[in-house]
Amino acid sequence: MSIIALLTDFGLIDTYVGIVKAVILNINPKAEIVDITHQVLRGNINQGAFLLLKSFKFFPKCTIFLGIVDPGVGSSRYPIAIKTKNYYFVGPDNGILSLAAKEDGIEKIVVLENKKYFLKNISSTFHGRDIFAPSCAYISKGQPIENFGREIKKIKEVKIPLPKITKNTLYAQILYGDIFGNLITNLEKEVLLKFSKNKNFIATLGGKKITKIYNFYKEAKDEELFFIEGSFGLLEISCKNKSAADFLKIKNENFFKNIVKIKCF
Amino acid sequence: MSIIALLTDFGLIDTYVGIVKAVILNINPKAEIVDITHQVLRGNINQGAFLLLKSFKFFPKCTIFLGIVDPGVGSSRYPIAIKTKNYYFVGPDNGILSLAAKEDGIEKIVVLENKKYFLKNISSTFHGRDIFAPSCAYISKGQPIENFGREIKKIKEVKIPLPKITKNTLYAQILYGDIFGNLITNLEKEVLLKFSKNKNFIATLGGKKITKIYNFYKEAKDEELFFIEGSFGLLEISCKNKSAADFLKIKNENFFKNIVKIKCF
Amino acid sequence: MSIIALLTDFGLIDTYVGIVKAVILNINPKAEIVDITHQVLRGNINQGAFLLLKSFKFFPKCTIFLGIVDPGVGSSRYPIAIKTKNYYFVGPDNGILSLAAKEDGIEKIVVLENKKYFLKNISSTFHGRDIFAPSCAYISKGQPIENFGREIKKIKEVKIPLPKITKNTLYAQILYGDIFGNLITNLEKEVLLKFSKNKNFIATLGGKKITKIYNFYKEAKDEELFFIEGSFGLLEISCKNKSAADFLKIKNENFFKNIVKIKCF
Numbered sequence: 001m002s003i004i005a006l007l008t009d010f011g012l013i014d015t016y017v018g019i020v021k022a023v024i025l026n027i028n029p030k031a032e033i034v035d036i037t038h039q040v041l042r043g044n045i046n047q048g049a050f051l052l053l054k055s056f057k058f059f060p061k062c063t064i065f066l067g068i069v070d071p072g073v074g075s076s077r078y079p080i081a082i083k084t085k086n087y088y089f090v091g092p093d094n095g096i097l098s099l100a101a102k103e104d105g106i107e108k109i110v111v112l113e114n115k116k117y118f119l120k121n122i123s124s125t126f127h128g129r130d131i132f133a134p135s136c137a138y139i140s141k142g143q144p145i146e147n148f149g150r151e152i153k154k155i156k157e158v159k160i161p162l163p164k165i166t167k168n169t170l171y172a173q174i175l176y177g178d179i180f181g182n183l184i185t186n187l188e189k190e191v192l193l194k195f196s197k198n199k200n201f202i203a204t205l206g207g208k209k210i211t212k213i214y215n216f217y218k219e220a221k222d223e224e225l226f227f228i229e230g231s232f233g234l235l236e237i238s239c240k241n242k243s244a245a246d247f248l249k250i251k252n253e254n255f256f257k258n259i260v261k262i263k264c265f
Numbered sequence: 266m267s268i269i270a271l272l273t274d275f276g277l278i279d280t281y282v283g284i285v286k287a288v289i290l291n292i293n294p295k296a297e298i299v300d301i302t303h304q305v306l307r308g309n310i311n312q313g314a315f316l317l318l319k320s321f322k323f324f325p326k327c328t329i330f331l332g333i334v335d336p337g338v339g340s341s342r343y344p345i346a347i348k349t350k351n352y353y354f355v356g357p358d359n360g361i362l363s364l365a366a367k368e369d370g371i372e373k374i375v376v377l378e379n380k381k382y383f384l385k386n387i388s389s390t391f392h393g394r395d396i397f398a399p400s401c402a403y404i405s406k407g408q409p410i411e412n413f414g415r416e417i418k419k420i421k422e423v424k425i426p427l428p429k430i431t432k433n434t435l436y437a438q439i440l441y442g443d444i445f446g447n448l449i450t451n452l453e454k455e456v457l458l459k460f461s462k463n464k465n466f467i468a469t470l471g472g473k474k475i476t477k478i479y480n481f482y483k484e485a486k487d488e489e490l491f492f493i494e495g496s497f498g499l500l501e502i503s504c505k506n507k508s509a510a511d512f513l514k515i516k517n518e519n520f521f522k523n524i525v526k527i528k529c530f
Numbered sequence: 531m532s533i534i535a536l537l538t539d540f541g542l543i544d545t546y547v548g549i550v551k552a553v554i555l556n557i558n559p560k561a562e563i564v565d566i567t568h569q570v571l572r573g574n575i576n577q578g579a580f581l582l583l584k585s586f587k588f589f590p591k592c593t594i595f596l597g598i599v600d601p602g603v604g605s606s607r608y609p610i611a612i613k614t615k616n617y618y619f620v621g622p623d624n625g626i627l628s629l630a631a632k633e634d635g636i637e638k639i640v641v642l643e644n645k646k647y648f649l650k651n652i653s654s655t656f657h658g659r660d661i662f663a664p665s666c667a668y669i670s671k672g673q674p675i676e677n678f679g680r681e682i683k684k685i686k687e688v689k690i691p692l693p694k695i696t697k698n699t700l701y702a703q704i705l706y707g708d709i710f711g712n713l714i715t716n717l718e719k720e721v722l723l724k725f726s727k728n729k730n731f732i733a734t735l736g737g738k739k740i741t742k743i744y745n746f747y748k749e750a751k752d753e754e755l756f757f758i759e760g761s762f763g764l765l766e767i768s769c770k771n772k773s774a775a776d777f778l779k780i781k782n783e784n785f786f787k788n789i790v791k792i793k794c795f
Contacts (some may be wrong), residue, residue, distance in 0.1 A: 003555060005548070012277060012446040012542060015320045016496075018270070018301035022323035025299065028697065029325060036548035042445065055545045058552035058659070060559060071506075074481040111783075124481050126496035129323070179541040191663065214415060216604040216654050231546075232657035266772070275707040277542060280585045281761075283566035287588035290564065292535060294590060307710065336771075339746040389746050391761035394588070 002140035002200040004029070005059055007036040007052050008128065009043060016126070020066075020133045023119065027137035031132050034059075041252060043071040045095050049158045052174055053099035054232050056087060065100065066128075066136050067091040074124035079112040079131050080155065081145045090136050092127070095158035102157070106204070113149035170195045174205075174258040175234070175252065181243020182236045183250065185260060189213065189229045196264040202225070203262040206248035210237060210260075221248070267405035268297045270324055272317050273393065274305040281391070285331075285398045288384065292402035299324075300375040306517060308336040310360050314340040314423045315440055318364035319497050321352060330365065331393075331401050339389035343395050344356065344377040346410045346418065348429070357392070360423035367422070378414035382398050428452050435460045439470075439515065439523040440499070446508020447501045448515065450525060454494045460527040468492070468527040471513035475502060475525075488512070532670035533562045535589055537582050538598040538658065539570040546656070550596075550663045553649065556622055557667035564589075571782065573601040575625050579688045583629035584762050587615060595630065596658075596666050597621040604654035609642040609661050610685065611675045618675070620666050624658070625688035632687070643679035691766045693717050700725045704735075704780065704788040705764070711773020712766045713780065715790060719743065726794040733757070733792040736778035740767060740790075753777070 017038050024031050034135040036055050040048040048069035062188045070092045078093040085105035089097040117138045118131045163172045172187040203210040213227040220226050220240035230236035275281040282303050289296050303319050305313040313334035335357045343358040350370035354362040382403045384395045428437045435453040468475040478492040485491050485505035495501035504512045542544040547568050554561050566585050570578040578599035600622045608623040615635035619627040647662045647668045693702045702717040732739040743757040750756050750770035760766035769777045
């Protein structure tokens with residue numbers, strides 16, 4: 001059984017995701033399709049790439065990931081398929097696949113250009129349906145990616161910003177906020193512990209202070225802001241019994257703009 | 266393997282969709298269930314019928330479509346099953362199935378009245394669970410639709426409004442708006458090209474002007490409104506890097522009320 | 531084929547549900563995963579327990595229910611698995627599983643503590659991924675629940691409030707409101723009929739009056755509030771062609787606070 005895992009910004013209101021699944025099942029009725037999420041922030045390639053990076057390893061080997069956040073659909077960006085050490089990645093060459101594919105180890109990249117594996121009529125607005133879904137389905141049926149088009153050597157990459165240290169200050173960033181209001185930073189616990197030499201620190205964000213790293217939610221006081229090592233393997237800013245995002249008035253749209261400033265004393 | 270494809274206005278917050286799937290799998294554990302969408306505008310039969318029409322052809326032959334937008338549940342409208350040239354359609358006889366079934370070619374219509382294929386207790390508010398889901402499951406197990414009840418010859422139909430030409434003006438309508446803010450009209454590209462004799466035109470909607478048909482999003486200028494042939498096979502009004510619906514202040518609820526007025530010169 | 535049915539408050543925006551499914555399929559590629567809902571009100575154990583109670587019976591025997599509404603994740607509450615007469619239930623021991631498991635008949639309860647059946651690294655914030663999903667997957671592969679840990683005899687329970695009668699007044703409660711705006715009460719039709727001796731009654735909620743029980747939506751007048759026996763097997767307060775919740779200005783967050791006062795005359 002082949003798993004095809006979908007990550008898009010198509011949302012769940014329209015019929016776009018359903019149609020992508022229909023096209024896949026029409027070609028490979030045995031494909032197992034799993035939704036990772038369809039609610040990446042609209043057109044936000046960075047967020048899509050980050051979420052795919054943090055999800056792919058939990059899937060069985062040989063899973064085919066279809067990642068579509070494609071504001072440039074119909075433009076000159078290539079549709080591509082990537083074979084990595086353990087997986088396949090299919091989508092537009094705009095960076096959406098880059099973090100996960102690099103992490104797993106890229107073995108081969110091809111441009112999807114063999115029309116034999118497309119739907120008959122290619123729209124200029126829905127390559128998910130017309131190019132990517134059928135390509136995934138044929139890969140899941142065992143078609144080697146060499147057959148889809150010529151090999152290329154490079155893909156467009158996105159970068160996750162790294163924390164920076166200037167003088168005595170550590171600058172971290174909010175990468176993502178989940179529906180519980182947890183704010184996922186780009187800071188690993190070890191980095192903060194090393195920076196603060198296991199001593200006291202004061203982090204500031206949105207005019208509020210954070211001074212603790214807890215191991216469990218239960219350690220915090222009501223409405224206290226704190227760091228906790230979350231399920232992404234990164235420090236998250238949480239607030240006990242409350243949404244930290246609401247508490248700090250940080251909107252989802254602004255995430256990549258929010259800097260956490262940390263000093264130790 | 267039998268595919269049962271669901272299109273409803275049940276939403277994804279309540280447990281209704283999950284229970285429909287449970288009932289199907291209880292009768293046919295091998296059924297493959299695919300969600301088209303569960304977020305048709307509440308009670309909007311026209312929109313449901315339009316979305317089913319534009320989705321069904323992408324599914325494998327013999328797919329059973331369960332279409333439920335059923336504001337009259339428990340009233341005298343029949344529960345029906347339709348065999349068409351390539352598919353099956355199950356749902357209330359209120360028009361929701363009519364556009365897709367007619368397009369594919371209706372071969373037989375039956376009223377679902379054989380209680381052998383219902384759940385034991387029939388509520389007056391949830392025929393999706395009690396009548397439609399089990400009927401779909403039995404069809405997917407090979408039960409011929411003749412067994413479900415008496416044949417009828419006609420179904421209730423909804424109509425998609427067609428563009429109209431009065432004197433020198435072409436009147437089109439907005440049929441649907443997607444989450445990207447694209448406004449899908451009832452106008453085919455060829456109709457507009459023929460009307461404008463491949464010359465200039467001015468379309469007006471919400472006090473704004475549209476004068477171009479582009480082939481790709483990339484051709485537009487930032488925040489420019491334009492027509493593009495979209496994935497529904499119809500002209501859509503889009504806005505570069507913006508939601509056209511937001512830009513034109515058109516709400517989802519009002520879609521069937523919005524007229525695009527086009528003159529050529 | 532084993533069905534694993536999921537009910538959580540994870541929402542569908544983040545990748546959490548997708549990752550839970552990935553972990554399950556990595557262990558048991560043949561598992562059939564069904565979403566009941568992922569939009570239980572955040573942290574609302576009562577609501578989750580109620581929705582699971584009202585859903586489980588529609589699933590095939592041997593279905594494994596994974597119920598996660600877990601505001602105390604990482605605290606001392608046990609992760610548990612329950613074998614009941616016909617099903618399995620997996621989740622935190624905070625009451626979320628209690629109503630459904632008791633209804634079906636509890637046969638054995640074990641604490642999930644055998645790390646052989648966990649992911650290698652256990653986070654303190656996402657036991658759904660690290661403990662519950664793999665445990666479900668191993669149960670679905672036939673692993674007896676005895677193997678997961680020591681038996682316990684009791685689980686934490688939540689209670690659905692029952693209607694109360696004081697003097698001449700019947701007090702009912704709103705347990706849940708669905709997206710159609712129907713307000714599901716804790717009142718069975720028979721209880722109200724017995725109380726009112728099949729005569730007239732006046733129910734009041736939010737300053738409005740309800741005086742009728744209808745069998746079908748069609749019996750009501752436009753914008754009339756009325757009781758109807760809904761698909762939960764309980765009386766629901768509905769409003770013809772309108773959301774009763776909107777009409778009564780009852781917010782989803784407040785549901786457990788809303789009392790319906792009924793007098794007969």
